[in-house]
Amino acid sequence: METKILNLKQLYENEYDRWLTEMVKLLKNRDLENLDYDNLIEELEALGRSERNAVKSLLLQIIIHLMLYQFWQLEKEKNANHWAAEIITFRVQLEDKLTTNLRNYLADELPKIYQNALLIVHKKTQLTSLPEQCPYSLEQLLDKHWFPNC
Numbered sequence: 347m348e349t350k351i352l353n354l355k356q357l358y359e360n361e362y363d364r365w366l367t368e369m370v371k372l373l374k375n376r377d378l379e380n381l382d383y384d385n386l387i388e389e390l391e392a393l394g395r396s397e398r399n400a401v402k403s404l405l406l407q408i409i410i411h412l413m414l415y416q417f418w419q420l421e422k423e424k425n426a427n428h429w430a431a432e433i434i435t436f437r438v439q440l441e442d443k444l445t446t447n448l449r450n451y452l453a454d455e456l457p458k459i460y461q462n463a464l465l466i467v468h469k470k471t472q473l474t475s476l477p478e479q480c481p482y483s484l485e486q487l488l489d490k491h492w493f494p495n496c
Contacts, residue, residue, distance in 0.1 A: 354382040401448045402459060404440040408433055408487050409463035409480070416494045418471045430493065437490045444488070453484050 357365035365382070372381050415422070415429040444452075452459070460480035468476060486492045 354380070355385065358382060358385045397443065397448060398451055401440060401443050401452055402455060404436050404443070405452055405456075405487060406459050406463055406466075407436045408440070409460055409482065410466055411436070412482060412487070412494065413463060413467045413476065414471070417467075417473055417476060421471075433493070434490055437488060440488065441490070449484075449488075456480055456484055456487075 354365060354368060357368060365385070369382065369386055372378075411429045411433045415426060415433065418425075457480060464476055464478070467473070482494075
């Protein structure tokens, strides 16, 4: 057993795809004694962080583009269709990634994500009258058909 675990650790370092295949096989067979727990835990934690970062980034882009669409009147005529298409694209991508846990995560993070979007939009537009608090609900942000009345 010790040799098998050592071999799995070497596989992880040298042949990640084979290591992953072996981990899946061991899990399917309920062979818990031979799992490479340390590296498996590390990979699962990284996967969770990666998914959270991906959905957070997509929501940030949705908010940025909604704010441009709603508040940047000087550029609206020229860019509204582009911004609307970008918003829908980001929403579709987010919909494909969203789970209940990730949705709850976004609900918790929404104020912080909005503050980052506000900083970006302010720098891009130099607008000074942007709302300090997020004017959109999470449901509105995720709804592919919703756009603010402007």
